[in-house]
Amino acid sequence: MKPGEFAGKTAVITGAGRGIGEALAKTLCREGMHVVAGDIKKESVERWKESFPEQEILAVSCDVTKAEDCEALVQTALDRFGQLDYVISNAGILHSGAVDEIDPAVWKQVIEVNLYGTFHMIRAAAPVMKAQRHGVIVSMNSKSGKKGSYKSSAYAASKFGALGLVQSAALELAEYQVRVNAICPGNLMDSPLWTEGENALGIQYARNRGITTEECRAMYDRQVPLGRTCRYEDISNVLLFLLSDDSGYITGQALNVTGGFEMR
């Protein structure tokens, strides 16, 4: 990546209020980009954006299940910064439950956020990027987009679907020099999804197995060939590569960032 390559570029990111989205949005800020940070909880973006007083970060209320919210998010970037260089479709949720036990309404909600949400963001960005004849879209996927997930069928189905969407959009947008890729991280066991609240995955999974959260953490770490949990910087490094011109010949790909856990 060239020094200063991202300065003054405009990036839109969803689910920027906490976890991976927050970490990635901060990386985009540090690289000098104009960041339009959407989240269903706008106040959670406002909480962290104070730590970048020098920079104009737009916190926008955006529910990715609503096509019009995603269109408005893109329009906010255009109105304020006049261009749309990068879109990171990151917002996602996970509800687990056996296929014969999970409430169909909950199953549908996961599909609506993870799959429709990605579609709505790509749909909103595509006409703008086609007209510009440049742009990069990155979708936050998961290792569960490559392999089924025990008692998380809705999550895996949504992520498998999102990879089909990424590949199809990459085919459609290639002639406009717009690239579309996905990142498939492993488990980020220090992220709030795993650690915060009563329903944190780390607590749920430990409870299901009758072990402590520390034992659960060690068990997951042992499953990873590189022997540790995935970290935010593992993902942000790959994100910057995918946004940069260094990856200019890469489109329609789903890059595993799993410490060797997933190799397909």
Ligand SMILES: NC(=O)c1ccc[n+]([C@@H]2O[C@H](COP(=O)([O-])OP(=O)(O)OC[C@H]3O[C@@H](n4cnc5c(N)ncnc54)[C@H](O)[C@@H]3O)[C@@H](O)[C@H]2O)c1
């Ligand atoms: N944490 C992990 O271990 C992990 C691993 C692999 C992939 N991922 C993926 O990374 C992405 C981010 O996950 P995370 O761990 O940071 O989750 P998180 O729950 O910590 O954060 C998700 C953010 O998305 C927001 N959000 C939820 N529903 C939304 C909606 N309808 N519209 C807009 N925003 C919404 C939430 O308010 C929150 O700020 C997801 O797509 C997830 O599937 C996470």
